[in-house]
Amino acid sequence: MLEERRLAVLQAIVSDYVATHEPVGSKALVDRHHLGVSPATIRNDMAALEEEGYITAPHTSAGRIPTDLGYRMFVDQISQIKPLSAAERKGIDRFLFDAVDLDDIMTRTVRLLAQLTKQVAIVQYPSLSRSQVRRIELIPLNEHRLMIILIVDSGRVEQRIVECAVSIDEILLADLRERLSVAIADQPFSSVPQRVEDLEQTFTAESRPLVHAVIAAILETVMEKLDERFVLGGASNLARYNEDFPMTIQPVLEALEEQVVLLRLLGEVGTETKLSVRIGHENEVEGLSTTSIVSSHYAQESKPVASLGVIGPTNMDYANSMSTVQAVAQYVSRFLSDNELK
Amino acid sequence: MLEERRLAVLQAIVSDYVATHEPVGSKALVDRHHLGVSPATIRNDMAALEEEGYITAPHTSAGRIPTDLGYRMFVDQISQIKPLSAAERKGIDRFLFDAVDLDDIMTRTVRLLAQLTKQVAIVQYPSLSRSQVRRIELIPLNEHRLMIILIVDSGRVEQRIVECAVSIDEILLADLRERLSVAIADQPFSSVPQRVEDLEQTFTAESRPLVHAVIAAILETVMEKLDERFVLGGASNLARYNEDFPMTIQPVLEALEEQVVLLRLLGEVGTETKLSVRIGHENEVEGLSTTSIVSSHYAQESKPVASLGVIGPTNMDYANSMSTVQAVAQYVSRFLSDNELK
DNA sequence: GACTGGCACTCCTATGGCCAGAGTGCTAAG
DNA sequence: CTTAGCACTCTGGCCATAGGAGTGCCAGTC
Numbered sequence: 001m002l003e004e005r006r007l008a009v010l011q012a013i014v015s016d017y018v019a020t021h022e023p024v025g026s027k028a029l030v031d032r033h034h035l036g037v038s039p040a041t042i043r044n045d046m047a048a049l050e051e052e053g054y055i056t057a058p059h060t061s062a063g064r065i066p067t068d069l070g071y072r073m074f075v076d077q078i079s080q081i082k083p084l085s086a087a088e089r090k091g092i093d094r095f096l097f098d099a100v101d102l103d104d105i106m107t108r109t110v111r112l113l114a115q116l117t118k119q120v121a122i123v124q125y126p127s128l129s130r131s132q133v134r135r136i137e138l139i140p141l142n143e144h145r146l147m148i149i150l151i152v153d154s155g156r157v158e159q160r161i162v163e164c165a166v167s168i169d170e171i172l173l174a175d176l177r178e179r180l181s182v183a184i185a186d187q188p189f190s191s192v193p194q195r196v197e198d199l200e201q202t203f204t205a206e207s208r209p210l211v212h213a214v215i216a217a218i219l220e221t222v223m224e225k226l227d228e229r230f231v232l233g234g235a236s237n238l239a240r241y242n243e244d245f246p247m248t249i250q251p252v253l254e255a256l257e258e259q260v261v262l263l264r265l266l267g268e269v270g271t272e273t274k275l276s277v278r279i280g281h282e283n284e285v286e287g288l289s290t291t292s293i294v295s296s297h298y299a300q301e302s303k304p305v306a307s308l309g310v311i312g313p314t315n316m317d318y319a320n321s322m323s324t325v326q327a328v329a330q331y332v333s334r335f336l337s338d339n340e341l342k
Numbered sequence: 343m344l345e346e347r348r349l350a351v352l353q354a355i356v357s358d359y360v361a362t363h364e365p366v367g368s369k370a371l372v373d374r375h376h377l378g379v380s381p382a383t384i385r386n387d388m389a390a391l392e393e394e395g396y397i398t399a400p401h402t403s404a405g406r407i408p409t410d411l412g413y414r415m416f417v418d419q420i421s422q423i424k425p426l427s428a429a430e431r432k433g434i435d436r437f438l439f440d441a442v443d444l445d446d447i448m449t450r451t452v453r454l455l456a457q458l459t460k461q462v463a464i465v466q467y468p469s470l471s472r473s474q475v476r477r478i479e480l481i482p483l484n485e486h487r488l489m490i491i492l493i494v495d496s497g498r499v500e501q502r503i504v505e506c507a508v509s510i511d512e513i514l515l516a517d518l519r520e521r522l523s524v525a526i527a528d529q530p531f532s533s534v535p536q537r538v539e540d541l542e543q544t545f546t547a548e549s550r551p552l553v554h555a556v557i558a559a560i561l562e563t564v565m566e567k568l569d570e571r572f573v574l575g576g577a578s579n580l581a582r583y584n585e586d587f588p589m590t591i592q593p594v595l596e597a598l599e600e601q602v603v604l605l606r607l608l609g610e611v612g613t614e615t616k617l618s619v620r621i622g623h624e625n626e627v628e629g630l631s632t633t634s635i636v637s638s639h640y641a642q643e644s645k646p647v648a649s650l651g652v653i654g655p656t657n658m659d660y661a662n663s664m665s666t667v668q669a670v671a672q673y674v675s676r677f678l679s680d681n682e683l684k
Numbered sequence: 685g686a687c688t689g690g691c692a693c694t695c696c697t698a699t700g701g702c703c704a705g706a707g708t709g710c711t712a713a714g
Numbered sequence: 715c716t717t718a719g720c721a722c723t724c725t726g727g728c729c730a731t732a733g734g735a736g737t738g739c740c741a742g743t744c
Contacts, residue, residue, distance in 0.1 A: 025736050038688050043737065061695045061736045101503050137481060141493070149491060149499075151483070157491075157501050161443050235577060236599055239592035249591070250581035257578060367707050382717055385708070403707045403724045 007077065008035060009045045010054055014066045014074040018315050023063030068280035071292070071314060075277050081323045088116070088324075092331050099335070102126075102155035106231050109308065109332055114234025116324045119312035120256065122295075124266050125229040126154030126305040126336075128222070133184045133192065138177045138214065143167045148217055152189075154305055154336070156229075160221045164213035172207050176214060192222055230263065232256060237312075251287030256311070261285050266295055266307040275326050280314045290314055294321045296329040300336040308332065349419065350377060351387045352396055356408045356416040360657050365405030410622035413634070413656060417619050423665045430458070430666075434673050441677070444468075444497035448573050451650065451674055456576025458666045461654035462598065464637075466608050467571040468496030468647040468678075470564070475526045475534065480519045480556065485509045490559055494531075496647055496678070498571075502563045506555035514549050518556060534564055570605065574598060579654075593629030598653070603627050608637055608649040617668050622656045632656055636663045638671040642678040650674065 012033045016024040026039040026046060035042065046064055049055045054070035057063070066074065084092075095112045099105045106123050113121035135151040141161070146168055150158045179202075183195045196215050203211045235256065238249055255261055265283055279292045288311070295309025309325055354375045358366040368381040368388060377384065388406055391397045396412035399405070408416065426434075437454045441447045448465050455463035479491040483503070488510055492500045521544075525537045538557050545553045577598065580591055597603055607625055621634045630653070637651025651667055 023736090027736075039736095040688055040690095040738095041686080044687085047738080057737085059695060060738095061693090061734090063736070101501070135481065135483070137479065137491075139477065139479060139491075139493070141477065147493065147499070149479075149481075151481070151489065155503075157489070159443075159499050161497075233599070236592055236595035239595055250578055253578035253581055257575070365707090369707075380717055381707095382709095382719090383715085386716085389709080399708085401724060402709095403705090403722090405707070 005035065005037070006045050006049060007073075008033075009042060010049055010066070010070060011074055011077065013046075013049075013055060013064055014070060017065055018317055021315060023058055023065050025063035028063065066315075068282065068314065071279045071318070072282070075279065075318050075322075078319060078322065081275070081326055082319060084323060084327045089327070091116075092328060096331060096335050102157075105155075105332065105335065107233075109328065110231045110233035113308065113310055113324070113328055114237060116328070117310045117312070117321050118234075118240070119237050119310040119316065119321065120235055121233045121308070121310050122262060122266065123231050123233075123308040124263070124306040125231075126152075126156055126300065128152060128156065128158075128189050128225060130189075130303065130305050131156070132186050132188055135185060136177065136180050138173050138180075140168050140170060140173060146173065146214070148214065148221070150218075150221065154300055158221055158225055160217050162213050162217040164210055166209045168210060169207075172210060176203075176207075176211055180214075180218075189222065193219055228259065228263065230259075230266070232262075248287075248290055252291060255285055255287040261288075265293055266309065274329070275322060276309075277318065277322065292316060292318075294318070294325050296325050298329040298336070299333040302337075305336075347377065347379070348387050348391060349415075350375075351384060352391055352408070352412060353416055353419065355388075355391075355397060355406055356412060359407055360659055363657060365400055365407050367405035370405070408657075410624065410656065413621045413660070414624070417621065417660050417664075420661060420664065423617070423668055424661060426665060426669045431669065433458075434670060438673060438677050444499075447674065447677065449575075451670065452573045452575035455650065455652055455666070455670055456579060458670070459652045459654070459663050460576075460582070461579050461652040461658065461663065462577055463575045463650070463652050464604060464608065465573050465575075465650040466605070466648040467573075468494075468498055468642065470494060470498065470500075470531050470567060472531075472645065472647050473498070474528050474530055477527060478519065478522050480515050480522075482510050482512060482515060488515065488556070490556065490563070492560075492563065495528075496642060500563055500567055502559050504555050504559040506552055508551045510552060511549075514552060518545075518549075518553055522556075522560075531564065535561055570601065572601075572604065572608070594633060594653075597627055597629040607635055608651065616671070617664060618651075619660065619664065634658060634660075636660070636667050638667050640671040640678070641675040644679075647678075 009029065012029050012035070013024050016028065016032060026042040029035070029042055030037065030039050046055065049070075050057065050064065053067060054073055055064040056067050058065065092112060096105065096108055099108050102125070106125060110121045110123040113119075113123065131152045131154045133150055134153045137149040137151075139147045139149065141147055144163055144165070144167060146162050146164075148160045148162060152158070179199060180196065183199045184192050187195060196218055200208075200211055200215050235253070238252060265278070265285065265288075275294070275296045277292065277294050281289050283289075283291075283293055290313060291311055292314045293309055293311050295307050297304040297307050299305060308329055310321055312321065351371065354371050354377070355366050358370065358374060368384040371377070371384055372379065372381050388397065391412075392399065392406065395409060396415055397406040398409050400407065434454060438447065438450055441450050444467070448467060452463045452465040455461075455465065473494045473496045475492055476495045477493040479489075479493075481489045481491065483489055486505055486507070486509060488504050488506075490502045490504060492502075494500070521541060522538065525541045526534050529537060538560055542550075542553055542557050577595070580594060607620070607627065607630075617636070617638045619634065619636050623631050625631075625633075625635055632655060633653055634656045635651055635653050637649050639646035639649050641647060650671055652663055654663065
């Protein structure tokens with residue numbers, strides 16, 4: 001009973017604070033939410049909540065604001081996520097409908113997310129490490145230069161130019177392509193390094209220079225680009241929160257430019273739960289300690305391939321962000337699986 | 343004589359204001375720059391300069407700050423651009439040295455620019471319209487799907503997936519590829535639409551469905567992607583100027599997300615001059631009226647292929663930005679021409 | 685034992701007045 | 715044409731004040 005009301009009070013504080021961005025006091029609480037008790041009672045509860053670390057007071061005579069822990073509790077209480085309205089779903093549909101290729105899907109998705117949540121959106125490209133090579137092409141460009149093209153089953157296309165000291169023998173190249181194709185097509189990316197290295201052994205000594213150059217380039221590409229691509233959007237939404245944390249825009253912008261950091265944040269998302277929320281200091285990145293990240297996996301044919309999400313101030317509208325991120329992730333998954341881009 | 347000193351006064355005002363970001367008064371001027379006259383004289387000149395619209399006073403008893411027109415005059419007076427120091431040039435060299443492909447060059451360049459100028463940097467990909475198709479590949483993916491790959495002499499690679507109702511005949515596809523290759527390889531992009539359309543006529547009726555699908559996709563790709571790619575970097579530098587124009591970050595961020603706007607700004611750069619500076623209201627984009635853009639073409643084998651530059655507040659250090667942009671453009675040009683990525 | 689009303693207390697915020705300083709424009713003289 | 719002097723204006727910082735919001739605690743009630 002008592003516990004129950006305390007929870008209600010916390011939830012009320014969070015939702016009021018999220019709405020107004022101002023500390024909320026006991027009087028305001030009983031006015032806006034019809035809890036059946038007096039302000040004094042609420043004050044007792046608030047004192048207890050503060051004791052437990054869920055809320056804090058900026059100064060003696062201001063209202064309370066939630067701590068990271070308070071938000072965490074609040075978020076964990078949101079058991080069932082409210083579905084989007086028909087209009088919203090329609091909107092998502094229309095937005096993605098006529099995307100022509102993977103790049104197009106990614107850019108549209110990021111714009112969609114930013115627009116719906118009014119926050120900074122981030123969409124990761126399907127991770128190579130969870131994909132398979134679909135096809136490999138070796139295209140001679142001139143005597144000493146060729147281009148490797150890897151087509152991945154997620155629709156990603158990676159290209160790389162290779163320069164080799166020896167002049168390129170087209171017959172050998174075709175042979176190499178064929179054997180590479182057999183070796184790595186439809187194999188998980190993780191097995192590629194081993195397989196191409198094994199393959200290299202099977203070539204005669206005289207063909208080695210070319211073969212080695214190509215294989216080295218493939219290995220490099222596979223390593224370098226494993227997870228590295230993503231798109232950002234809606235950075236201007238950061239400025240809307242000027243009022244709330246005025247001095248901290250710069251570190252956030254800086255953090256957003258750190259690719260590795262962002263990828264780690266998205267990558268850390270466990271595979272067990274689909275929807276993940278990390279609040280304030282929970283993401284241990286300097287500069288993002290006043291922001292929260294709501295992210296979700298998206299899948300292709302039921303296999304999770306990457307993540308997408310939004311980044312906003314800790315006092316964001318979690319319910320809305322969560323449902324939007326989840327919905328968008330589902331739509332993207334569906335879209336990727338239906339219109340295979342392979 | 344008089345005219346000459348006025349100019350000196352204007353230059354002094356601009357450089358002081360750029361350095362301190364505070365209105366500069368007559369006393370401070372004679373102190374810092376050893377003009378051989380008294381503050382009162384300077385005041386007269388300042389009154390005249392204000393009359394002519396080069397400077398303005400925020401309020402009665404503050405110093406003066408340059409207007410857009412004042413900056414313009416100042417910039418036009420910078421006849422010879424100071425070369426970079428050896429260390430700086432060395433730095434640029436090292437930064438670009440081991441770039442492996444075009445994407446790599448573009449990202450490195452944008453980071454380099456942002457870092458050197460402490461401003462927002464923008465680098466446009468080599469424009470397709472000023473390039474030639476180097477090679478075209480048609481890669482069947484499955485029965486109804488194929489991928490078109492266009493390799494452009496600037497090193498850009500464009501890919502597009504085509505879906506066709508009829509099943510793909512590999513023999514026909516090879517033939518089509520060959521004839522497409524003949525038709526458009528080493529031709530300027532602008533002539534591609536005409537040539538492929540002509541080519542379509544030469545095919546027999548039964549092969550038309552496939553041929554048409556491919557050609558339509560090529561046309562679409564050519565149209566859509568003509569100039570559209572660029573990379574941005576250093577957005578966090580915007581926040582550093584919080585003090586100066588605090589309320590205006592949002593519109594600037596928004597403008598930066600408008601691809602078309604940015605491309606137009608870069609594109610407008612005439613072909614006659616290499617280095618271009620547009621100040622404040624000169625770039626007629628809402629939201630960028632308090633910013634200046636310093637940009638330059640860069641070239642590949644002496645032919646300008648695209649632009650790069652920086653965007654900063656109107657009270658930026660023009661001399662430095664101009665020399666940096668010019669130097670980076672030269673280096674990128676050299677790099678692109680030396681290590682042809684074709 | 686849980687809730688409530690009352691009350692004293694604290695602390696922030698907004699307001700207004702005030703002063704000093706910086707910078708100007710003007711005038712008259714060199 | 716330049717300069718010194720002077721009166722004038724406007725801003726920005728500082729201080730003190732008042733008002734208000736919100737709290738914590740205590741004593742009383744159901």
